[in-house]
Amino acid sequence: MTEPDDNATDVRSSESDTAELDPTELVAAGGVGEDDLGYQLFDCADGDSETIEAAVDAAGAAIERGECIVMPTDTVYGIGADAFSPAAVQRLLDAKVRGRDMPPPVLIGEPSLIRALAVEIPQQAKDLVKEHWPGPLTVICRMQPSLRMDLGDTEGTIALRVPDHALARQILRRTGPIAVSSANISGLPPAVSCEQAIEQLGESVAVYLNAGPMGGADAAPSTIVDFTQYAGGEILRHGALSIEVIRETLPDVVDLADPPSGDQDADGGSGAGSLQQDPDSSAEPADDETGAGG
Secondary structure (H helix, E strand, C coil), rough: CCCCCCCCCCCCCCCCCCCCCCHHHHHHCCCECHHHHHCCEECCCCCCCCHHHHHHHHHHHHHHHHCCEECCCCCCCEEEEECCCHHHHHHHCCCCCHCCCCCCCCCCCCCHHHHHECCCCHHHHHHHHHHHHHCCCCEEEEEECCCCCCCCCCEEEEEEECCCHHHHHHHHHHCCCEEECCCCCCCCCCCCCCHHHHHHHHHHCCHHHHCCCCCCCCCCCCCCEEECCCCCCCEEEEECCHHHHHHHHCCCEECCCCCCCCCCEEECCHHHHHHHHHHHHCCCCCCCCCCCCC
């Protein structure tokens, strides 16, 4: 795994005609324009390099315009927006029908960026992300005070994750940090396919990137570990990374999580307090990685 770089400071990165088909059928057609559906849809599942390049460019342009995208992660599909734009983050929250008391986590393309976004990172957190990033691990740290980032009611904290999905990281390298939550209406099951995301979010999203199914009905969210209260770490949500595996790195980690049940918002909330209030994160899929995220 890549070790965080203490010197990292730069967190910003430098169609065909169709008949009236069901959007799920159009996924196979490659890039489908907004004139046809009200959003752009790209089929990246077959790994075609030209399609992926066009999809990443379209996703990057949408983020720059302050619009939302849906992209795959290593847990579930996530809805993402520019983490540095309060209006874009609010658009994401509106699409999910959730309030500022449930802030989204932030996905990053490289582990080194944790240094630019968080402060007072204990050695235990550094050790854990060195071992498990990229992967289904979300860590909560103190937010860098100089950041112009309004994710909601975070109480000065930020939830971060590096997804273990090549397309997701390619997008993140193009855009810089993205606020990402599971691609679903709050309270409904997270989307494990692009079709499910379209059914729930529709035209509230500008660009959809289809990369095939993301893990099926048993897809687990990222595991969330909070380092803002105790340097040894506190597990706030169980997920794909088991507590046994975490304890191989953090033997003194405290397990505060309830057993998974009900809906999950795979990427967890952006702050420790928000996770205790967020009905989507109690079992979460997706809210960070995915987390979208989960």
